[in-house]
Amino acid sequence: MSLERPRLPHEIRHWFGDMECDYVYTLGIAGEKFYAGLKEGRIIGSKCPSCGAIWVPPSLYCPECFEETSEWVEVPDEGTVYTFTVAYVGPDGEPLEEPEVYALIVLDGANGGLLHKLGEVRPEEAYIGMRVKAVWAPEGERKGAITDIKYFRPVE
Amino acid sequence: MASVKRRVAVIGAGITLFRRRMRETGRELSFYAAKMALETAGITIRDVDAVVCGSAPDAFDGVHMKGEYLLDGMGGHNKPYVRVYVGGGTGVFTPIAAWWHVASGHFDIVLAIAEEKMSSCHPHPQKAFTTIFDPIYTRPLGPNLVWIFALEMQRYMSVHGVKKEQIALISVKNKRNALDHPCAQLPAKITVQDVLNSEVMVWPVQKLDISPPSDGAAAVVLAAEHVAKRLTDDPVWIEGVGWCLDSTYWTNRDLYYPKYVEYAARMAYKMAGIKNPPKEIDVAEPYDPFDYKEAHHAEGLMLARKGEYLKGIKDEDDIFARYGRDGDLPICPSGGLLGVGNPIAAAGLMKVCEIFWQLRGEAGKRQVKNDPRTGVAQAWGDLMQVGTVIVMRA
Numbered sequence: 001m002s003l004e005r006p007r008l009p010h011e012i013r014h015w016f017g018d019m020e021c022d023y024v025y026t027l028g029i030a031g032e033k034f035y036a037g038l039k040e041g042r043i044i045g046s047k048c049p050s051c052g053a054i055w056v057p058p059s060l061y062c063p064e065c066f067e068e069t070s071e072w073v074e075v076p077d078e079g080t081v082y083t084f085t086v087a088y089v090g091p092d093g094e095p096l097e098e099p100e101v102y103a104l105i106v107l108d109g110a111n112g113g114l115l116h117k118l119g120e121v122r123p124e125e126a127y128i129g130m131r132v133k134a135v136w137a138p139e140g141e142r143k144g145a146i147t148d149i150k151y152f153r154p155v156e
Numbered sequence: 157m158a159s160v161k162r163r164v165a166v167i168g169a170g171i172t173l174f175r176r177r178m179r180e181t182g183r184e185l186s187f188y189a190a191k192m193a194l195e196t197a198g199i200t201i202r203d204v205d206a207v208v209c210g211s212a213p214d215a216f217d218g219v220h221m222k223g224e225y226l227l228d229g230m231g232g233h234n235k236p237y238v239r240v241y242v243g244g245g246t247g248v249f250t251p252i253a254a255w256w257h258v259a260s261g262h263f264d265i266v267l268a269i270a271e272e273k274m275s276s277c278h279p280h281p282q283k284a285f286t287t288i289f290d291p292i293y294t295r296p297l298g299p300n301l302v303w304i305f306a307l308e309m310q311r312y313m314s315v316h317g318v319k320k321e322q323i324a325l326i327s328v329k330n331k332r333n334a335l336d337h338p339c340a341q342l343p344a345k346i347t348v349q350d351v352l353n354s355e356v357m358v359w360p361v362q363k364l365d366i367s368p369p370s371d372g373a374a375a376v377v378l379a380a381e382h383v384a385k386r387l388t389d390d391p392v393w394i395e396g397v398g399w400c401l402d403s404t405y406w407t408n409r410d411l412y413y414p415k416y417v418e419y420a421a422r423m424a425y426k427m428a429g430i431k432n433p434p435k436e437i438d439v440a441e442p443y444d445p446f447d448y449k450e451a452h453h454a455e456g457l458m459l460a461r462k463g464e465y466l467k468g469i470k471d472e473d474d475i476f477a478r479y480g481r482d483g484d485l486p487i488c489p490s491g492g493l494l495g496v497g498n499p500i501a502a503a504g505l506m507k508v509c510e511i512f513w514q515l516r517g518e519a520g521k522r523q524v525k526n527d528p529r530t531g532v533a534q535a536w537g538d539l540m541q542v543g544t545v546i547v548m549r550a
């Protein structure tokens with residue numbers, strides 16, 4: 001049962017239109033480092049020369065100190081689930097065949113981390129504080145994209 | 157106008173290269189411009205009380221909530237931060253918004269940054285411009301932004317009897333001036349004939365009448381009087397600000413004259429105590445996304461009478477004698493959008509940076525020769541409807 005009282009488009013006079021634009025998004029100085037790293041199976045962060053924080057994804061500058069980050073450093077592909085959710089419907093509201101688990105993962109030694117999918121885990125098994133590790137796409141299939149990490153799986 | 161609480165000075169400026177496509181993201185470009193502005197002001201981000209972001213439609217960078225996306229590159233992390241937007245007028249409106257942050261007494265030091273990364277919109281940012289029109293009455297006809305400039309240019313030429321050869325001289329002047337701008341995208345030594353031989357886009361607009369789309373960022377640091385005097389011996393005061401918007405329905409008014417620019421200029425001049433603009437202003441940066449727009453806007457700024465900006469100007473010698481760097485009234489000494497490039501909001505703020513450098517005597521090879529004390533920068537945009545004006549004094 002829907003609590004909304006929708007009015008369908010054809011019930012009022014209308015004109016159809018769209019606002020489609022195509023985009024080419026530049027990776028940027030820091031993004032180029034990060035995605036080149038993913039292709040090699042490495043997660044790259046950037047280190048602030050002032051406060052020492054390691055930002056993941058890397059940033060050309062430290063958002064806290066506003067200093068240019070001077071060093072690109074590799075961080076472990078392991079971390080901790082900071083929070084998670086279980087999706088039962090997809091982006092257009094369609095029911096998913098299998099629920100999907102998404103988490104914010106803080107990588108070891110880094111400030112910040114990644115939003116990614118959790119795999120090899122049932123929704124009811126996921127918990128905040130869970131230790132997880134990246135499962136990488138096979139080397140030949142990596143494209144320098146966020147999906148070069150297939151998902152994070154629980155580790156003992 | 158109600159009384160203004162405090163005087164406000166510009167104490168630093170920064171800019172990136174303007175290019176068709178930059179390797180940096182918009183956030184990274186913002187960082188470089190902001191960092192340069194802070195360094196020239198002799199301060200760090202910790203000294204900044206608030207940040208004002210300026211950027212044109214989200215559709216260019218392709219991020220809906222662009223202000224927030226850019227925030228940390230602009231130094232806005234955990235600070236009072238706001239994005240302002242009035243289309244192409246944004247670049248001059250950004251320091252105006254920063255000005256009231258300080259003039260109100262609420263903040264002592266404010267960073268104003270404008271950014272645009274138009275190259276994200278593929279294959280050409282004109283695609284994004286097609287979505288600015290009324291979706292029911294206009295968009296079904298498939299207009300492109302150049303149309304409206306062509307309609308306005310035709311009207312301007314027809315009402316005043318201005319010739320295309322005269323208008324092309326503005327493109328010649330600005331692209332030549334840009335040869336001395338280290339950030340310029342389209343500096344060139346061209347002739348009127350080059351403009352007239354260039355590809356016809358939408359008559360009477362030809363390729364070399366138009367500024368190029370660009371990626372880039374620019375920034376200024378504003379400070380309250382007591383802080384500015386402590387930080388620099390050469391503050392450049394913001395003495396007047398003005399802005400005004402006419403109707404979005406640009407079909408319902410005469411396009412030969414931008415009255416809204418005049419209203420914005422009157423507001424700024426009144427505040428600055430300027431009664432005779434051509435006599436009291438030493439250097440001007442009117443908005444020049446198309447060559448005829450410099451004439452249109454200089455008239456709106458009352459630097460010339462209606463229709464007379466190009467009166468009596470027949471060749472290169474004439475235009476440089478009147479509006480060159482050593483001319484009667486230097487106009488667009490930076491090289492303008494036609495020469496330096498047009499990353500929308502950043503281009504407007506580039507003009508404010510230029511007036512700052514000119515009034516400080518720091519414009520290098522671009523320095524105008526009349527020992528300028530007072531300058532004006534102006535931007536324009538939305539659907540041919542907004543004027544934003546800032547008057548500065550050394």
